[in-house]
């Protein structure tokens with residue numbers, strides 16, 4: 001594997017390289033996906049542009065009343081350890097803390113996880129539970145793309161040839177919201193998800209009635225997906241066991257998993273039901289524990 005390595009010192013320098021070289025300059029963040037593909041010759045590149053020196057992309061910033069912004073180069077370890085993320089988006093912290101092993105969490109970035117666009121990307125389901133916006137930068141300027149429109153297919157995203165993911169903005173979510181991310185792998189660590197399910201439940205005021213439920217699933221379709229038909233069944237309802245069963249069944253119907261070395265289609269469908277049931281109960285308990293409040 002031989003390639004020319006570009007090492008821009010700033011975002012503007014990187015964007016200028018991208019403007020000149022487009023698709024030819026492969027972006028390298030932590031390299032835990034890209035270098036594996038290059039080494040296995042599943043991808044070839046003459047030119048690789050490392051973002052490692054662009055420290056302005058490595059941050060997690062919280063603005064009260066607005067939301068959280070995560071730089072594309074923030075590592076999974078940093079996201080998982082961030083008190084702001086743990087407190088407000090515990091599902092995202094849970095997802096990042098389950099990516100590979102410690103070495104991968106230290107090297108791998110949240111931006112690389114999203115841009116690699118694997119159906120199994122662990123950071124995707126928690127972000128699909130929010131109205132997160134991805135800021136894509138190019139020498140032409142910046143544009144915002146909803147996380148719901150970012151994934152186009154396996155390894156295909158809304159990114160254009162001259163663009164770089166700069167940051168992810170998650171708007172503040174106030175009120176009694178509980179969320180969780182559950183992942184099934186063949187082992188407890190260092191494993192790509194066989195199925196990953198994120199659930200967020202928002203309760204009405206001080207009672208037990210659900211104002212909104214969101215369910216997002218990974219490894220069950222060509223891109224990470226929401227189980228929208230299942231979600232709406234909770235609207236304005238109290239969570240009951242029979243309803244959880246029904247929603248888990250419908251969520252499985254909304255998935256289109258394949259059989260591969262990690263699991264068969266039928267096993268994945270079964271596991272969606274199991275993780276949905278557990279996820280709804282866990283998210284509900286977290287919501288019930290919350291007082292009316294915004295980000296903290």
Ligand SMILES: Cc1cc2nc3c(=O)[nH]c(=O)nc-3n(C[C@H](O)[C@H](O)[C@H](O)COP(=O)(O)OP(=O)(O)OC[C@H]3O[C@@H](n4cnc5c(N)ncnc54)[C@H](O)[C@@H]3O)c2cc1C
Pocket residue numbers: 026027028029030031032033034035036051072073098099100101104107108109110111112113114115116120121122123159163164165166190191192193
């Ligand atoms: C042993 C091992 C275990 C793993 N386990 C998991 C797991 O459990 N869960 C999981 O989700 N993933 C897992 N992965 C995959 C990988 O670690 C993650 O997807 C990681 O987040 C990728 O981030 P990175 O910074 O290393 O990306 P890179 O490899 O540097 O880049 C990945 C892709 O994104 C592009 N890219 C990166 N950053 C940007 C940017 N800012 N703008 C535009 N394009 C960009 C690159 O060009 C490349 O196409 C594992 C990988 C390995 C090797």
